[in-house]
Amino acid sequence: MELTRRGFLKLSGAGIGTAALVSMGFNISAYAAGMELRTSTATETTTVCPYCSVGCSAIVSVIDGKPVAIEGLPDSPVNRGSLCSKGQAILQVSTSDRRLNKVRVREPNSEEWKEISWEKALDEIAELIKETRDANFKIKDDKGITVNRCDAIANLGGAALDNEELHMITKFARALGLVYIEHQARI
Ligand code: SF4
Structure with missing residues (x-):
């Protein structure tokens, strides 16, 4: 099986998170069985953060034509999966109810x-x-x-x-x- 950088980070992140929760006494299997990620049915596409000239790349998760989540793109040589606080908020560019559209x-x-x-x-x-x-x-x-x-x-x-x-x-x-x-x- 070919493992991409993104796939590797997903797997290792899940492993680290599970280990941490087990050490705190949580019943992980019960949580894991009942949890469904809000992005589980989403289509992923990539974009570039518009806010500054660093040009970080991001993954946009889209459901029914609407973006529902943004995360840093691990394959990007610019930001390697990270986004600053402004970048983490770019979802609001299209979803904020405070955005003027008239x-x-x-x-x-x-x-x-x-x-x-x-x-x-x-x-x-x-x-x-x-x-x-x-x-x-x-x-x-x-x-x-x-x-x-x-x-x-x-x-x-x-x-x-x-x-x-x-x-x-x-x-x-x-x-x-x-x-x-x-x-x-x-x-
Ligand atoms: S995530 Fe932050 S550092 Fe990266 S391009 Fe956007 S505003 Fe700039």
């Missing part, structure tokens, strides 16, 4: 946040980007050197964006001529 806007001089539709928000963002970019786009700088840039808009990526999303966002930003492009994970 657009809110605070209009000028208002103290209230109000909900608006995605269509309205995207239209307004697109109009403002176009207006600002057209008003500030420079073909040449003060020395007559061709620069083709817009330094009136900055682009800041967020930690919950994945590599593919950031690739597309950066391409889009560069196509607009933006030069101030940064990401939270690098700051």
